[in-house]
Amino acid sequence: MKTVRIVSAALLLAAWGTAWSQQADQCPTLPSDSGLHWEQQTQSAFIVCKATTGDGRAVLNLMLTTRDPDLLLNRSLRAEKGTFAGESLHWYKLDMGGRDLPGLESRRITTVKLDKNRFAQIWIDAADTGELGNLQNLTQTLNLSPSTLAGANQE
Incomplete structure (x- = not known):
């Protein structure tokens, strides 16, 4: 069941690619370089920010929500430690039902409780482990102000 939930969340974020707007008013500022x-x-209870490269490849997804994503992450899949918005976290490798698929070594997922009724779910789909490290470092620099979820309705 845990595997299905992780895969479903990752696939859901990836599938939203066609429904995006180009406006990014509520996403944290990315470094110019x-x-x-x-x-x-933006939906009623969440904001999804998708960072893409110049050639259109999605490498970083960030969902900010007022609801706990309730994503069960298997402790045995823990990888690197990190931080996001001042909160400590563990990055997790994706579990594809025990299958060793190409590219999994450079993909990670995590969730962070920011405060009461504020959560972030982050998914990285890097081309290689070097880009993975760069994206993990980038997430540590993203600044989330308390108003970042202003567009998401509290429920």
């Missing part, structure tokens, strides 16, 4: 730009989708 990152070569990335945000595409944003």
Whole structure:
């Protein structure tokens, strides 16, 4: 069941690619030298920010929500430690039902409780482990103000 939930969340974020707007008013500011730009989708209870490269490859997804994503992450899949918005976290390798698929070594997922009724789910789909490290470092620099979820309705 845990595997299905992780895979489902990752696939859901990837599938939203066609429904994005080019406006990114509520996504955290990306460093100007990152070569990335945000595409944003806002729904009633969440904001999804998708960072893409100049050639359109999605490498970083960030969902900010007022609801706990309730994503069960298997402790045995823990990888690197990190931080996001001042909160400590563990990055997790994706579990594809025990299958060793190409590219999995450079993909990670995590969730962070920012405060009461504020959560972030982050998914990285890097081309290689070098880009993975760069994207993990980039996520540590993203600044989330308390108003970042202003567009998401509190429920």
